[in-house]
Amino acid sequence: MNSDNITLQTKHTLPILYWDRFSDRLSAGVTTRQKGSSARPYDSLNLGTHVGDASTAVTKNYQILAEELQCNVNDFVTTKQVHETTIMQADKMINDEEADGLWTDKHDSVIGMVFADCIPLVFYAPEAHRAAVLHAGWRGTVAGIGSKLLERWAQDDVSQTEVYAFIGPGICRSCYQVNEDVVAQVPKALRRQTVTSLENDQYLLDLPTLNKELLVEAGMRKDHIDTTTYCTKCDSEFFFSYRGSQRTGRHMAFAKLCTKGG
Numbered sequence: 246m247n248s249d250n251i252t253l254q255t256k257h258t259l260p261i262l263y264w265d266r267f268s269d270r271l272s273a274g275v276t277t278r279q280k281g282s283s284a285r286p287y288d289s290l291n292l293g294t295h296v297g298d299a300s301t302a303v304t305k306n307y308q309i310l311a312e313e314l315q316c317n318v319n320d321f322v323t324t325k326q327v328h329e330t331t332i333m334q335a336d337k338m339i340n341d342e343e344a345d346g347l348w349t350d351k352h353d354s355v356i357g358m359v360f361a362d363c364i365p366l367v368f369y370a371p372e373a374h375r376a377a378v379l380h381a382g383w384r385g386t387v388a389g390i391g392s393k394l395l396e397r398w399a400q401d402d403v404s405q406t407e408v409y410a411f412i413g414p415g416i417c418r419s420c421y422q423v424n425e426d427v428v429a430q431v432p433k434a435l436r437r438q439t440v441t442s443l444e445n446d447q448y449l450l451d452l453p454t455l456n457k458e459l460l461v462e463a464g465m466r467k468d469h470i471d472t473t474t475y476c477t478k479c480d481s482e483f484f485f486s487y488r489g490s491q492r493t494g495r496h497m498a499f500a501k502l503c504t505k506g507g
């Protein structure tokens with residue numbers, strides 16, 4: 246079941262899986278693939294700029310999303326994602342630098358990461374009024390990209406216990422078959438909850454649950470973490486899936502701070 250704060254809804258023109266726990270202070274969620282302008286196999290709201298889609302279509306899709314989020318198309322800050330754990334403070338100058346995480350405390354940018362099966366992690370710290378978006382595939386997950394963000398924020402006295410997170414739609418346990426090399430990097434104490442053995446040294450890995458358990462291990466409260474049951478491969482009508490088809494588009498997890506309200 247989706248957490249109460251997670252709803253697929255159209256606020257203006259586009260269906261979006263919104264994280265509405267702090268809706269007056271933070272606009273955050275994950276886009277779907279619907280109502281965009283890209284042709285197959287990128288149909289239709291592809292926000293990936295390096296996947297082979299026509300750049301005119303991708304540009305149009307960013308305009309469509311900007312309308313939905315009521316921002317300017319130049320407000321998006323994205324990176325070149327490389328499955329590592331570099332997290333940068335968002336700043337317009339860093340577009341297309343290599344990083345798998347962005348955070349901000351400014352209102353004038355929309356930070357975004359793009360996905361097709363990897364797990365989006367969106368964070369918000371209400372006291373400090375700062376947000377982050379991370380890209381967690383299995384490599385970033387086992388390398389602890391989530392705890393790296395929490396450690397970085399702790400340097401500014403943002404305690405892990407006051408941070409909230411949304412673990413967005415990614416590939417589900419039933420769809421994510423991996424080999425022994427991957428499982429060997431999952432912390433032993435978490436394997437019982439997150440790994441299922443199949444035949445021939447193949448396994449199923451529950452990447453969303455692994456991320457949740459790692460965030461709790463890093464000091465977050467369980468009741469501060471919202472989750473979704475959408476799977477990018479099972480729910481192909483809504484999301485892009487690399488395991489479903491290697492030539493495909495990307496949806497985006499985004500966060501935009503609203504002017505700090507009273």
Ligand SMILES: [Zn+2]
Nearest residue numbers: 417420476479
């Ligand atoms: Zn699935």
